[in-house]
Amino acid sequence: MIRVLSVASECAPLVKTGGLADVVGALPAAIAANGVEMRTLLPGYPAVLEALGKAETIAEYDDLFGGSATVLAAKAGGLDLLVIKAAHLYERPGSIYLGPDGKDWPDNPERFAALSKVASDIGTAGADGWVPDVLHGHDWQAGLMMEYLPDDGRPATVLTIHNIAFHGLAGAEKIADLGLDPLRFTPDGYEYWGKVSALKAGLMRADRLTTVSKTYAAELMRPEFGMGLDGVMRARRDVLRGILNGIDDTIWNPEADPLITPYKTLKGKPANTAALRAELGLPAAEGPLCVVVSRLTEQKGLDLLLQALPTLLERGGQLALLGSGEPSLEAAFRAATRDPNVAVHIGYDEALSHRMMAGGDAILVPSRFEPCGLTQLYGLRYGTVPLVALTGGLADTVINASPAALARGVATGVQFAPVTADALRVALDDLCDLHADPARWRQLQKNGMKHPVGWDQSASAYAALYSEVLGR
Numbered sequence: 001m002i003r004v005l006s007v008a009s010e011c012a013p014l015v016k017t018g019g020l021a022d023v024v025g026a027l028p029a030a031i032a033a034n035g036v037e038m039r040t041l042l043p044g045y046p047a048v049l050e051a052l053g054k055a056e057t058i059a060e061y062d063d064l065f066g067g068s069a070t071v072l073a074a075k076a077g078g079l080d081l082l083v084i085k086a087a088h089l090y091e092r093p094g095s096i097y098l099g100p101d102g103k104d105w106p107d108n109p110e111r112f113a114a115l116s117k118v119a120s121d122i123g124t125a126g127a128d129g130w131v132p133d134v135l136h137g138h139d140w141q142a143g144l145m146m147e148y149l150p151d152d153g154r155p156a157t158v159l160t161i162h163n164i165a166f167h168g169l170a171g172a173e174k175i176a177d178l179g180l181d182p183l184r185f186t187p188d189g190y191e192y193w194g195k196v197s198a199l200k201a202g203l204m205r206a207d208r209l210t211t212v213s214k215t216y217a218a219e220l221m222r223p224e225f226g227m228g229l230d231g232v233m234r235a236r237r238d239v240l241r242g243i244l245n246g247i248d249d250t251i252w253n254p255e256a257d258p259l260i261t262p263y264k265t266l267k268g269k270p271a272n273t274a275a276l277r278a279e280l281g282l283p284a285a286e287g288p289l290c291v292v293v294s295r296l297t298e299q300k301g302l303d304l305l306l307q308a309l310p311t312l313l314e315r316g317g318q319l320a321l322l323g324s325g326e327p328s329l330e331a332a333f334r335a336a337t338r339d340p341n342v343a344v345h346i347g348y349d350e351a352l353s354h355r356m357m358a359g360g361d362a363i364l365v366p367s368r369f370e371p372c373g374l375t376q377l378y379g380l381r382y383g384t385v386p387l388v389a390l391t392g393g394l395a396d397t398v399i400n401a402s403p404a405a406l407a408r409g410v411a412t413g414v415q416f417a418p419v420t421a422d423a424l425r426v427a428l429d430d431l432c433d434l435h436a437d438p439a440r441w442r443q444l445q446k447n448g449m450k451h452p453v454g455w456d457q458s459a460s461a462y463a464a465l466y467s468e469v470l471g472r
């Protein structure tokens with residue numbers, strides 16, 4: 001039995017802004033069968049505290065970065081949780097990362113330093129007798145734990161990079177407040193261009209690094225994708241692994257999804273498509289109904305979709321988008337609904353995301369970079385053909401409908417490169433051609449529905465990694 005403490009800033013179903021939460025929420029159950037006992041350490045945001053049933057206080061702090069705090073042990077959402085209750089850090093309304101002005105909370109360095117500090121304390125002293133063998137942190141919010149751990153008697157450490165775009169930077173004047181060793185404020189330590197980087201702290205010192213696809217692992221070592229940390233990634237390439245995300249089959253399963261009209265075979269899909277069109281006020285159409293469920297940010301390449309959209313509409317296709325994020329993208333998509341074949345829902349809506357996955361003919365993911373990506377995996381599972389950029393996890397999970405793959409009957413979707421509006425136009429044209437050939441289209445859908453997208457393989461890969469790092 002290996003004991004692992006997973007350390008993260010979000011975790012489905014309790015608190016979620018993106019795929020990180022899905023992965024952190026699904027991993028403990030997925031990995032239990034591999035002899036791994038995983039508990040999850042989370043900040044006590046209001047949504048997390050409200051979800052806790054009976055909780056037991058297992059540790060107390062008089063001063064955790066500016067106020068008192070306790071650590072609670074509880075079960076919620078099927079998870080075995082340790083939660084940091086610290087009103088001064090986490091109990092505030094609104095987004096978990098951003099203040100009402102849309103900017104990072106000014107005390108984000110302290111908020112997630114606290115998460116890392118408590119993780120390090122549990123990693124060395126245990127939680128009420130439970131001592132983890134491995135600390136497994138996720139993204140920059142857990143990076144500083146590698147600095148807080150003592151040099152001697154450290155547990156084994158793993159850091160997973162879900163997105164290297166976020167570095168967790170703080171001004172050098174915070175070094176003392178954050179309780180960091182000033183002697184390690186160097187290029188070999190946690191210093192990044194004169195600032196403290198929580199992510200770099202983790203990348204430099206974790207025993208093993210992972211990211212969420214093999215292609216992104218390779219991309220991270222290149223300047224175009226490394227976001228300034230490609231040199232660090234090259235230096236640490238020996239400990240870097242790519243382990244693909246899975247999806248939670250108890251939530252994303254078209255045969256038993258309570259949020260749709262469930263279907264075992266493709267015969268059941270048209271009813272969902274008709275219902276989605278009716279719900280979104282879209283007319284009947286000859287071309288494919290393409291869906292997007294996404295954060296609206298530069299990463300996701302949806303500005304390219306706005307440019308390429310006329311190609312889809314000219315071919316009789318339709319677009320339904322669910323997303324929120326950058327105001328300029330929100331406004332541009334709202335404006336695109338001037339065309340009756342475009343429907344846009346700005347906001348975050350879990351139930352609608354299921355209806356879109358069930359009702360869509362195709363799912364579009366034109367990301368500039370994508371460490372793994374989950375919505376193309378949902379698409380595969382629901383017989384909704386993915387059209388994706390050839391990057392990161394999108395490259396690793398979709399089999400492009402090339403002439404050779406079509407001839408062999410193995411294709412599952414369409415990939416395009418380079419990630420430009422022109423290449424996307426060509427890909428949308430190809431998608432419409434495929435859709436106009438019902439036999440081929442059905443083959444794509446069926447292949448996708450058979451493609452393994454669960455956690456089995458990746459859960460074993462994480463378990464093997466823990467054994468390796470423990471020298472077992």
Ligand code: ADP
Pocket residue numbers: 017018019020022293294295322323324347348349350353372373374375
């Ligand atoms: P990222 O983590 O970069 O946002 P992923 O594809 O890994 O990208 O995960 C995004 C997750 O968030 C998916 O579960 C997706 O369904 C969900 N999601 C994104 N935007 C919305 C939205 N507006 N409404 C509902 N779910 C959303």
Ligand code: GLC
Pocket residue numbers: 018019020023162163212245370371372373374393
């Ligand atoms: C990040 C990435 C996304 C990945 C998710 C979960 O948010 O942007 O590609 O699927 O983390 O690992």
